[in-house]
Amino acid sequence: MPEQVILQIETATQVCSIALAANGVTIVSHDVDEPNVHAAKLTLLIMEVMRSNGLSFSDLAAVAVSKGPGSYTGLRIGVSTAKGLCYAADLPLIGVDTLAGMAEGFLASYAGQIDENTRLCPMIDARRMEVYSAVYSDQLEPIRPTRAVIIDDQSFDSLAPHQRTILFGSGVDKLVERFAGHEQVTVVPGFKNSAGHLSRLAYRALADGLLEDVAYFEPYYLKDFVATTQKKS
Template identity: 65%
Template sequence: MSNHHILQFETATQVCSAALSTNGETIAFRDVNEPNIHASRLTLLIEEILRETGLSFPDLSAVAVSKGPGSYTGLRIGVSTAKGLCYATDLPLIGIDTLAGMAAGFKELHKSSLDADTWLCPMIDARRMEVYRAIYDQALRPLAPVSATIIDAQSFDTLKSGQRIVLFGSGADKLNTLFSGNERVEIIADFKNSAQHLSHNAYRKFLAGEFVDVAYFEPYYLKDFVTTTPKK
């Protein structure tokens, strides 16, 4: 079987990340967790991982990008970089749902400690008590669609008796005290988005030929971007 190398970007949150996978397995990645550095660092990360692996653009089979929801500016930079590379190299483009990528990455990191029936709820911070979230089972099948949701102490009261759910991501980190004492809701802090979490989904979509139209592909912002005037 020939090797299929896919270049991957994750810029939906504060983390700026690039990775390279071969047949669905990550072979190199770079994560930088600093605010407002996507525009200046993403192309440098790409150069670093290509140099590390000894690969060049003619060796690649596709480019994959985390498509959102998430940071408006981060998503715009990641998608525009991916589209620019695809135009220049004639590579196909794969769009990966950001929350689905998070769920896949979290499961891989915690597969030895997760109960088989625990639901996964990746969350990205929106503002105040609002998050972008979705819910998946252990097979990574979606149980609740991607949505912008205001979280309160009653948000998961509809869980059946004995059902457990784990919350993770930048949106979950601000909920530490909200569910204290609730045995059905667990928060795993400090999970960070990474392009390496896209590897399995990107390869699956590549094999299925699930590519997006480079000319018309846009990030999935979920909500309209609203500019505000800074307070004096």
């Protein structure tokens, strides 16, 4: 079977990330974790990764993009760039759920440490105590759908007893103290989004023909964007 090479884009959080994957396996990923760099660096990262791996866009089978939920600005830039590439190179477009990609990446990073009594809860920071989150089993089956939620001490009480829920992603830093010493909730800080986490899901979508309409595809913002202005002192 010939290699199906997919260019993958992840801009749902502060991390600006590009990856190349062949048949669902990440070849290379390049992540830049700096604030407000997506507009300035995304296209440059794409060209750099393509050039350094000796690829042209005609060598690609598709372009995949993390579709949300996440940062309004980041998602808009990532999806717009992906759509532009697909238009220019006549390539299929794949949209990958951001939280599902995070769960894939976390499970791969902690292989052998996640069992059937573990629930995975990727979180993306929203405002104040609110996060975008979902819950998955150790087999990455959805248990709780994607939603915007304000986290409190009882947020995970409805999950099955005697099971551990692991919280990770950009939304967990504000939760470390809240769940310190909690028997059933473990907070793992430091996990960052990466386009390399999308590889298996993107390849499976391509194989199953689950492609987006390039003309009409929009990010999954989950919540409407609300512009704010700085208060005068």
